Amino acid sequence: MQLKKLESALGCQLLIRGSRQHQLTPEGQRLLGHARRMLDLHAETLAAFHSRELSGQIRLGVPDDYAAKYLTPALKRFAPNHGAVEIELSCEQSTALIPRTCGSWAAPSAWGRSAHGGRRAQEPGIAEIGSRG
Numbered sequence: 001m002q003l004k005k006l007e008s009a010l011g012c013q014l015l016i017r018g019s020r021q022h023q024l025t026p027e028g029q030r031l032l033g034h035a036r037r038m039l040d041l042h043a044e045t046l047a048a049f050h051s052r053e054l055s056g057q058i059r060l061g062v063p064d065d066y067a068a069k070y071l072t073p074a075l076k077r078f079a080p081n082h083g084a085v086e087i088e089l090s091c092e093q094s095t096a097l098i099p100r101t102c103g104s105w106a107a108p109s110a111w112g113r114s115a116h117g118g119r120r121a122q123e124p125g126i127a128e129i130g131s132r133g
Helices: 002-010 026-050 064-081 094-102
Strands: 015-017 022-024 056-063 085-092 106-108 111-113 119-121 126-128
Touching: 022 026, 026 064, 056 064, 056 094, 064 085, 085 094
Parallel strands: 056 085, 056 106
Antiparallel strands: 015 022, 106 126, 111 119
């Protein structure tokens, strides 16, 4: 019912309704972009009034293939809300990153242990590695 009211207010159809599936119209896609920006602005506004100011440095080591797909969207959301945080990013192959984890780098956590003790791939993430020294 709310969608029909919105379509009426905007004067266009936002959704193509099928028997099993619905699909956004080009106008619906356009509205979705505006809605996402509004939600981002809402979150930024709340953070500005209710969050502590973060500051400092974050050092990340991320495999090349994960950086664009997973890290870029996260950094786009993080950076506007935390301008006092300096991010140092190193995008390389995992084999080049692993030796660097002896310092204060965050390392890719794309490997875990299987039930049989062997290594297995898992969803990519970030594991914090503290300074050893």
